[in-house]
Amino acid sequence: MESPDFIVPPPHLIPPRHDTGTETAKVPARERSLPVFAPPSPPPAAASAGAAAPARQWRIVLPGGRAVPVTGTVLVGRNPVTFGAWTDAELVAVDDPAASVSKTHAAFEADGGALSVTDAHSTNGVVVVAEDARERELTPGEPTPLAHGDVVHLGRFSVRVELS
Numbered sequence: 001m002e003s004p005d006f007i008v009p010p011p012h013l014i015p016p017r018h019d020t021g022t023e024t025a026k027v028p029a030r031e032r033s034l035p036v037f038a039p040p041s042p043p044p045a046a047a048s049a050g051a052a053a054p055a056r057q058w059r060i061v062l063p064g065g066r067a068v069p070v071t072g073t074v075l076v077g078r079n080p081v082t083f084g085a086w087t088d089a090e091l092v093a094v095d096d097p098a099a100s101v102s103k104t105h106a107a108f109e110a111d112g113g114a115l116s117v118t119d120a121h122s123t124n125g126v127v128v129v130a131e132d133a134r135e136r137e138l139t140p141g142e143p144t145p146l147a148h149g150d151v152v153h154l155g156r157f158s159v160r161v162e163l164s
Contacts, residue, residue, distance in 0.1 A: 059163075062159055073109045122154070123155075
């Protein structure tokens with residue numbers, strides 16, 4: 001006797017069929033239409049060959065190599081506090097064993113693509129030294145523009161300005 005091509009399970013092992021109350025029309029395969037495929041759009045940056053480069057960012061580099069991004073206002077000093085126009089500033093405390101840095105010595109401010117430094121009426125002043133060794137002593141309270149590579153002396157403490 002030949003064995004059957006398939007085995008039918010006993011009725012008690014067949015799960016019950018749940019009727020949803022809706023009839024689905026059976027369409028022969030040749031009459032069914034396939035959904036239209038639309039490839040995903042490329043992201044905007046990849047869409048154009050001349051995509052804009054990421055925005056450059058200013059930072060000040062402290063002795064020892066610690067880099068502090070400057071996206072708004074950064075107050076630097078031994079124990080800086082916010083005041084006046086700089087109530088939302090980021091505070092950066094520096095370790096100055098010579099005590100030549102004032103409690104709140106200077107404000108570094110990024111505005112658009114420019115960076116400036118303002119002497120916050122410090123005791124020992126602020127001097128900016130450009131890459132060509134030209135020095136500018138700041139007038140307290142007056143912002144002074146900075147360039148990539150400038151070194152800013154806060155008393156005897158120095159920070160380097162970088163645009164990355």
